Amino acid sequence: MEPAPREVLLFTLDGQRYGLPAEDIRELVRAARLTPLPRAPDVVEGLLNLRGDLLPVLDLRRRFRHPPRALSPLDHFIVARAGTRHVVLRVDRAEGLRVLAPGEWDATPRELPGVGYVAGAAKLSDGLVLVHDLRSFLSEAEGLQLDAALGSPAETP
Template sequence: MTEDTLKSTNTEVELLSFRLGGEEYSVDIMSVREIRGWTRATPLPHAPPYVRGVINLRGTVLPVVDLSVRLGMPPVKGDARNVIIVVQLGQQTAGLLVDAVSDILALPLTELQPPPDLAADTAHSYISALTIVEERMIRVLDLAAVLPDESSEAA
């Protein structure tokens, strides 16, 4: 979700928040297709390190991104407590492996702030906005930056 997307929508945005490595993140709920329990992914050779593998989603091969690895943190263990958030951005669909889903948040756009510009922060490019809800800092993910490049999946 880019700043332009946020500004062009309504005066409110709905976000699905989730936990990852003790921190809270969120994605635009309009990009969420479903939330699934943990399913072991089949590894693919030559896939980027953050792609855990693929799963069969009702006859469709779905890449599963270990969001922790993508953001530079230790990998998600992958057990019954974890969930896969199935997201779609344009024609691309992928699963995001996270620790747990937290909440659905409806926030005024005015509560979303741009992240600080920190050149040394590699995860900065994956975050489109920040917000504070009940004293918790929640990062809004930029799905276009997080999802695997479709050309690298086929490599």
């Protein structure tokens, strides 16, 4: 069983709050224009050129069944690690890091049917926040399709 994260990055998407373990976060950047990536899986919105690194931008709206929305200059990009691959997540707003107090972590949601990509839940005073596990965000088939679209296997920068 994975240890509970000590900190989570909270973010909003279509009015709902989500979280990611802080240890998976590399940096936050403002939204920028994306380059389409032909033959990429549907969950890939495009490529971001971040200081010379071409990173796939994952479409959380599609994955979490939110309505699509055009890229806005007010959106935030979360650069994160998904297993051995660095990816970018487009979110409406990154709220910031939250240090979890003892008793604020619950690993139970990862066991619920139909709740994929979840490491657990942060039980905060203002509500429950599902914390997502990016290692399981892409299926094996999607990872292989993304590697083919990028022209090389995933590498850790």
